[in-house]
Amino acid sequence: MLDDFLIRALLAGIGIALVTGPLGCFVVWRRMSFFGDTLSHSALLGVLLSVAFNLNISLTIFAVSSLIALILLRLQKTTNLPNDALLGLLSHSALAVGMVVLGFLSFIRFDIMGLLFGDILSVNVYDLLAIWIGGAFILLVLWYIWKPLFASTVNYELAEAEGMNPERVNAIFTILLAALIAISIKMVGLLLITGMLIIPTTMARNLSNNPKKMVILSIIGGLLSVFIGLYTSFEINTSSGPTIVVVALILFILSLVGIRKKNYG
Amino acid sequence: MSNNENILIKMSNAGIFKNDKWLVKDVSLEIQKGKIVTIIGPNGSGKSTTAKIALGLFKKINGHVDRHTNKISYVPQKVLIDWTLPLRVIDFMTLTQDLESDEVKYALNLTGVEHLMSRNIRELSGGEFQRVLLARAIAKKPELLVLDEPVQGVDFAGEVALYALIKKISETLNCGILLISHDLHVVMSATDYVVCLNGHVCCSGSPVDVAKDKNYKELFGERSSQLLSIYEHDHDHVHTADGNIEKNEN
Numbered sequence: 001m002l003d004d005f006l007i008r009a010l011l012a013g014i015g016i017a018l019v020t021g022p023l024g025c026f027v028v029w030r031r032m033s034f035f036g037d038t039l040s041h042s043a044l045l046g047v048l049l050s051v052a053f054n055l056n057i058s059l060t061i062f063a064v065s066s067l068i069a070l071i072l073l074r075l076q077k078t079t080n081l082p083n084d085a086l087l088g089l090l091s092h093s094a095l096a097v098g099m100v101v102l103g104f105l106s107f108i109r110f111d112i113m114g115l116l117f118g119d120i121l122s123v124n125v126y127d128l129l130a131i132w133i134g135g136a137f138i139l140l141v142l143w144y145i146w147k148p149l150f151a152s153t154v155n156y157e158l159a160e161a162e163g164m165n166p167e168r169v170n171a172i173f174t175i176l177l178a179a180l181i182a183i184s185i186k187m188v189g190l191l192l193i194t195g196m197l198i199i200p201t202t203m204a205r206n207l208s209n210n211p212k213k214m215v216i217l218s219i220i221g222g223l224l225s226v227f228i229g230l231y232t233s234f235e236i237n238t239s240s241g242p243t244i245v246v247v248a249l250i251l252f253i254l255s256l257v258g259i260r261k262k263n264y265g
Numbered sequence: 266m267s268n269n270e271n272i273l274i275k276m277s278n279a280g281i282f283k284n285d286k287w288l289v290k291d292v293s294l295e296i297q298k299g300k301i302v303t304i305i306g307p308n309g310s311g312k313s314t315t316a317k318i319a320l321g322l323f324k325k326i327n328g329h330v331d332r333h334t335n336k337i338s339y340v341p342q343k344v345l346i347d348w349t350l351p352l353r354v355i356d357f358m359t360l361t362q363d364l365e366s367d368e369v370k371y372a373l374n375l376t377g378v379e380h381l382m383s384r385n386i387r388e389l390s391g392g393e394f395q396r397v398l399l400a401r402a403i404a405k406k407p408e409l410l411v412l413d414e415p416v417q418g419v420d421f422a423g424e425v426a427l428y429a430l431i432k433k434i435s436e437t438l439n440c441g442i443l444l445i446s447h448d449l450h451v452v453m454s455a456t457d458y459v460v461c462l463n464g465h466v467c468c469s470g471s472p473v474d475v476a477k478d479k480n481y482k483e484l485f486g487e488r489s490s491q492l493l494s495i496y497e498h499d500h501d502h503v504h505t506a507d508g509n510i511e512k513n514e515n
Contacts, residue, residue: 029349031347151360154352154360161411162361162362163337205351210351210352
């Protein structure tokens with residue numbers, strides 16, 4: 001059954017949607033959507049390095065994205081530059097360095113479109129393993145740091161004053177995001193991962209009045225986007241990643257109908 | 266101030282030197298169980314910084330801070346809840362702590378906002394939100410409560426009610442309270458010990474002593490010491506933030 005590429009794509013999509021739901025909520029709550037972009041742009045560099053040196057693609061992306069994330073945390077502490085400027089600096093530097101490295105690798109045939117927008121045909125059993133094992137690990141760690149992470153999202157100093165360690169959980173959360181990007185890049189593509197993270201989440205926000213409900217709804221929104229998006233892309237022969245994101249967008253638009261003012265307080 | 270067993274926190278010549286200047290310098294104070302210590306001072310005098318030193322939020326400080334409790338609750342100066350985060354009062358109560366539902370109810374009841382339990386945080390008025398902040402802070406029965414300007418955005422009647430509430434909390438829970446304020450008038454009457462700060466400790470002591478101190482008069486003007494007397498009379502009732510009148514229990 002796993003030979004069928006559509007089944008594989010579906011399993012991959014389900015695995016990814018289960019992780020992007022809760023992580024996406026934190027990305028939105030913490031206003032980090034640009035940060036997701038920065039990490040996924042740096043993934044280009046990771047992909048190229050893995051091709052050039054024949055390394056495991058997911059692990060290399062994870063390593064490069066984590067490195068960029070840690071550099072960011074370091075720069076935030078040592079410079080007085082605003083956050084969005086630092087993110088822009090890292091995001092575009094990583095992208096530019098990636099493209100320059102690509103120039104050196106002219107001997108490699110490279111599917112740049114697949115990298116940017118995802119390619120379900122290329123999802124193999126190893127990718128599936130990476131998604132499900134990696135995804136389970138991400139959710140497990142997130143479960144473990146949920147309380148301090150949530151508290152420091154609401155108020156950093158309050159969490160710190162009451163004995164939590166916001167700096168550490170923030171760093172862990174950043175690494176989790178890097179891991180998510182590493183496992184989902186083949187499926188969704190590096191330009192669209194942030195969309196997968198935040199669009200189902202914003203839909204969920206429109207329909208939620210408490211955090212738990214928002215997490216559950218954003219998982220459901222992600223799953224629906226994957227089901228409908230994959231089916232559609234198969235039927236009308238479009239790229240999987242963009243189609244999934246378009247479905248998420250349609251769900252968001254539909255959620256505007258269900259919006260109730262009281263959810264916004 | 267003596268009796269070592271009751272000391273929750275003791276700061277000795279504590280200060281922060283950052284970017285070539287002292288944010289605050291040579292602060293010594295101690296907080297005991299059941300006592301309210303108030304820090305007053307003008308804007309930028311280092312009040313919040315002192316509170317953060319007490320809480321241990323700085324890695325590098327000058328001087329010493331001895332903490333004899335880790336059951337500390339904090340009400341920060343600003344808590345902004347982003348609209349992207351749907352948060353009810355009940356979710357906020359359990360933010361840093363696991364609470365039984367009767368613990369939540371008890372705390373909300375003590376601050377008079379039990380009826381707001383399932384409301385969204387962003388729907389609350391300034392006074393209601395301050396009461397929720399207080400309720401969250403006291404729900405686990407802390408030994409030390411640090412309140413940074415807890416009456417912000419609250420009208421005058423609400424302010425008096427909130428200070429009365431803080432007094433009641435310190436008596437009910439027998440916890441020490443470090444209170445930060447820039448409004449001297451109301452706060453002076455509900456305090457056991459006042460530290461007057463302006464980058465360093467200008468003067469400190471009981472409210473009556475501080476009001477007489479010439480440094481205090483210099484900092485806040487001659488009229489400020491007369492203010493105290495206005496509020497020294499006994500209230501037989503208090504006005505709560507929602508407009509009700511409660512009999513004063515004292």
